[in-house]
Amino acid sequence: MATTTIQLTSALKHELTAMKIHPRESYQDVLERVLEDLRELDSKTRKELARAEAEIEKGSSVTHRQLGAKMGFV
Helix, strand or coil, X not given: CCCCCCCCCHHHHHHHHHCCCCXXXXXXXXXXXXXXXXXXXXXXXXXXHHXXXXXXXXXXXXXXXXXXXXXCCC
């Protein structure tokens, strides 16, 4: 595996260090976990958006105004 050097601010390095599961975990592992979480979130978010769009098309959604009226806020 090729390696490279990157520059980080002290604040970012501190944040990455705080994200370590154990003290000997590498920054490589920390960053891989973060990227995997982002990929999963993106996939989950896309699915949720598709579900919401389908609900809107079916007419099974309500506006903020309708919800507020139903809950007695308006």
